Amino acid sequence: MWALLLLDCQQSAKTNWPRRRWFSIYLSLIPCFLFLFYVYLESVFGYFDWAAMFMHVGAGVLTPGVVLECLMNTGNTILVILVVFLGLGALKARGTLTRGLDVALMAFFLAANPMLTRPIAAAVHLNPLHDFLSKHFVDITSLTNPAAGASVTAVPKNLIHIFIESAERTYMNEATFGDVMGPLLEFDRRSLSATNMVQLAYTNNSIAGMVAANCGTPLLMSYFTTREYLEENSQFLPGLTCLGDVLKSRGYRQSFVSGWPLGFTGQGAFYATHGYSSLFGGSEVVAAVAGSGSTFGASDAQVLDMSFDILRRAQRDGKPLALTIAVSGGHAMDGYLTDKCIGKTGLSPQAPNILHAVKCTNMLIADFIHKAEAEGLMANTVLVLQSDHLSAPSTVTDQLNRFERRNFFSLSGDGIRPSTYAGLSSVVDIFPTILDALGVPLPNGKAAFGVSLLGDRPTMVQALGQAQFDDAIYADDVLVRSFWQLKPARTAAASEAEPR
Known part of the structure; x- marks a missing residue:
């Protein structure tokens, strides 16, 4: 493009043409902008989805500092986009971009943009898989009835569930990434460890990974429905029965601690809707724990320090505890x-910062667990460590993509035999596995779309294959409506859980 522009400038200089504007509006301008916007989102997040984008914007995206940081880290992509966008305008101004070529470019940008073609195709053709998921969904709402609690073990087990940002199992390749996962290996070896956990559609960001692990389903979204319940009712998936709902009915005191603001992608609303009574986001953690914080809120060290205080205090009230940490x-x-x-990470100073950061977080988690064990706080406790999702495009994406990428998941505690689950699984299987480990009876070891990995039944991703499972997730237009439909019992529930 720039070669055409330079050639055009040279011809203008030779022929002494009168000076013209450097930029003109062209027919393909808006289609070009939308196409380049799609390219940018793909480069930053690795995927594009309208519902996910609107949900993130509506529920709360990021702090301004993180947005600026993201823009700075994608400077090369932005530069290429500007070159294309402005270059076409310059060619139009000089007459090189003819009307016929402009129309052809407009057609190309429209036809090549999945932002436009996917929703149009979905609206025109009813996908035969549109109700497939609804026929395979295992509803466990009955487990929230008081009578269901009678079958739970006499002394309920505590639960500590740690979501480790982007710490996928792929990082365990030490030859490429060093020992960034080293601090967690001792816990992985004494756990039920899933080594073949794939990432399904709609489980590829933090809140989606949390929903999958807590509710046994990908985060199914419909923009207008989602927005209504988030903005008007402060409810997140109110029609779905999740881990927190089951544990609340059994008398658990539940706390969520994160370094991000509670409004980030609706995380606070999600946990408040589903039985959590104490919520601590970045500002609450920074206010309670000494430290410098981070770009987006609280550092991992602060988050884990506060979580330890919660764990220690919980031993005094006699209630079973469910502590979720992000x-x-x-x-x-x-x-x-x-x-x-x-x-202090022991990695080479030349190693990308993200590797130092991943190992640092894992070191802090290991210290947290060791300290809790030393004080006797891990007795009768199920410990879950997992990546929330595979890493989004980063400074080490090329290295990660050399391998078959898998999520990290380990579950340990009294009565859980160390073992490796090598069969194909997904994050939705974590939900029934946790319930099973806590002694909650499940229908055939299943909950929602998940299957307990403590049993021997095939998972849904094994039965269908990941491709068909993903296709059914994208096609669903039945369950998404029921998941976001308000249950009468939830009307006042969210108001009970407020930031502390």
Whole structure:
């Protein structure tokens, strides 16, 4: 394009043509912008989905500092986009971009843009898989009835569930990434460890991974329905029965601690809707724990320090505890290295910052667990460690893509035999596996779309194959409506859980 523009400039100089405008509006301008916007989102997040985009914007995206950081880290992509966008305008101004070529470009940008073609195709053709998921969904709402609690073990087990940002199992390849996962290996070896956990459609961001692990389903979204319940009712998937709902009915005291603001992608609303009584986001953590914080809120060190205080205090009230922790060091594009770890990861100084950040977070988690064990706080406790999703495009994506990428999941505790689950699984299987480990009876070891990995039944992704499962997820237009339909019992529930 620039070669055409330079050639055109040279011809103008030779022929002494009168000076013209450097930029003109062209017919393909808006289609070009939309196409380049799609290219940008694909480069930053690795995928594009209208519902996910609107949900993130509506529920809360990021702090301004993180947005600026993202823009800075994608400078090369932005530069290429500007070159194309402005270059076409310059060619139009000089007459090189003829009307016929402009129309052809407009048609190309419209036809080549999945942002437009996917929703149009979905609206025109009813996908035969549109109700497939509804026929395979296992509803466990009955487990929230008081009578169901009678079958639970006499002394309920506590639960500590740690979502580790982007810490996928692929990082265990030490030859490529060093020992960034080393601090967690001792826990993985004494756990039920899933080594072949794939990433399904609509489980590829933090809140989607949380929903999948807590509710046994990908995050199915419909923009207008989602927006209504998030903005008007402060409800997140109110029609779905999740882990927190089951545990609340059994008397659990549930807390969620994250370094991100609670409004980030609706995480606070999700946990408040589903039985959590104490919510601590970045601002609450920073206010309670000494430290410098981070670009987006609280550092992982602060998050884990506060979580430890909650764990220690919970031992006094006699109620079973469910403590969910979200740490964020491995977040793309280049990670967030906690000050506490600077110079202490043991990795080469030349290693990308994100590798230092991932190892730092894992070191802090290991310290948290060791300290809790030393004080006797892990007795009768199920410990779950998992990546929330595979890493989004980052400074080490090329290296990650050399391998068959898999999520990280390990579950340990009293009565759980160390073993490796090598069969194909997905994050939705974590939900019934946790319930099973806590002694909650399940219908045939199933819940929602998940199958307990403590049993011997094939998972849904094994039975269908990932491709068909993903196709059914994209096609669904039945369950998405029921998941976001308000249950009468939920009307006042969200108001009970507020930031502390």
